[in-house]
Amino acid sequence: MNADPSWAAKFLDKLELIILPRYNPDGNAYFQRTLATNFDPNRDHTKLVRQQTRDIKQWFSTFAPHIAIDMHEYNARSNYATYYNNAADGMYSAAKNLNIHPAIRELAETVFAPAIDASLKSKGLRGEPYMTASSRSRTPRLEEAGTDAKIGRNAMGLTQCVTFLFETRGIGIASQSFKRRTLAGLQMILGVLETARDQAETVYSTIESSIEELKASQEPIVVSDYSTYSNRTWTMVDTRTGDIVQLPVEFASTTPASPNKTVARPEGYIIPRAWFDLADRLKVSGLEVETLKEGFKGEVEAYNITSSVLGRSYYEGAVLNTVTTGTFTQEVSLPAGSFFVSSAQKNAGLAFVALEPENIDSYVSFGIVPMEVGDVYPIFRKI
Template identity: 40%
Template sequence: MAESLFVPEVASALRKKNLTTNGYVVASQENDTIKLQDFVTDTRGEVTVFLGQGLAFLSETRGIGIGDRNFQRRTTAGLTAAETVLQITADNAALVYETVEEARKDFIENDHEIIVRDQPRWMETTWPYLDAETGNITEVPVLFGNNTPPASNLTRARPEAYIFSRAWANAALRLRAAGVVVDELAVDFEGEVEAYNITSATLAETKYEGIALTTVNTELSKKTMKFPAGAYWVGTKQQHAAQAFVRLEPENPDGFVTFNILPVNAGDEYQVYRILPKSQ
């Protein structure tokens, strides 16, 4: 819906005001190759809105390293984009509401595999750049990483739930803050679970926003576990289950293991367990 309804109309509204616009990309350079990556899939910022199964839009008008140049045009562009999104939503209120509600219902009820890690689909193409010397638009060769959608390189069966000890109350608190329903067992639990065995854990040499991130690999095994009443139970048949998938799957680059909220070392058994549907 975003690509078919909103984006074309926003772009049209901007161009009617003689403003320029293009798809959102993150740029980097490797040797002589310009690399552009389509809207990144990390869930450390505004992308977290998508995990609630809704529509969200990022209009980037600030620029990086350009100070107050073209400030009026950039401000006008940002305001125009925001106003147009609101107007499209108002004009198509029933369609937007029905689409979002149907998508949420499908997400809650389906049993699709969950994506733990993904990567862009890289391809050689060209991208329109403004020539600073002539002011003309020119097509420049780039390596483009397409994330619409990304390619998955680690998937797992969707669990019925996650279960973990009250010792990790901080994790439960953070999940609840993100909208996830986290229940506490009223009675003791004993049953088969999937356990993660940490086969490798690598601490980053540099820090990300003050934290040295941990990258892990795991192996899954089945075992019987007991948990006393009061243990945390995170069911996955809920609107914000994607938050649980991202935060609790240990290999996810935005998860609690990566950010050392749930610390692990190689050889450990991760203290969050998967409850599989009875059919599995």
């Protein structure tokens, strides 16, 4: 931008930009993806166990962008069907969580995603949706980016902004093809920025109106979802010849995912005073949390834990707890200093994924609220 101020001015007339050069500089000093503590910063977006995560989350929530980009690299050495490598110069994915307003997800998928792909192609580069492999056998099984909120892309998207993950070829190949890799990242960024600049009014009005609709919404909360496999081809490099080929694969698309379990949207959640640390986490995520000076007395919907399955090993410092629940209504009387989290707010989706116990990234799942069969979940739904 310094090299061409007139070009830069065309963006800055329409956009306010903040760039975080590196998310984990302490971990980078050890040449690792994870923080210096070996926690993965991109799996800490709901449990918020590291202060570094909390500081960045508060900074992000304060700026409250309409658009966010999360830049990563992918492993260039992964083989598929023995002889093939991913040929994409850039992989990209919008936020997929179904608690993001549908109009914002549609804006990302139908306006921004094609622009990203076109921006790559304009420089002779190749793009594909972001994927991971559940199988690399003769017919690889590839899975599109998921909906889980512990990952930055979805956590940022749940603030009701257009969010993209960008992945360029890089892990394991040192500085090889560095100029091409840098260009790929730049072109994906430009695909977003140029679209935001050229369609600023549409983008702004779509997001702002979606936020207002979300605040007034009575639509159910999506607690879990699924995707199904279908056949397609994937752009690969044949490592035996160097040729670019289209390899048949099975692909599980999350554009969009399909709802599995939904629950009625409550007026909000009531958190007893003893669980103040949950309120603190939600505030860090940009949620408005009301302290109830007079306490709370009334009828609520409560969950009881009907099954609990613990993981067999640690995941990011926690033994995951997968639970199922039943619901019942009861009268509760909670002391002054308890908390209320309204569903009628912009970042409510972050409360849904954290406070609904069956969600894959909930406080129950990560053991922040320990639960076993027969327990009553201590966070109540005001209905």
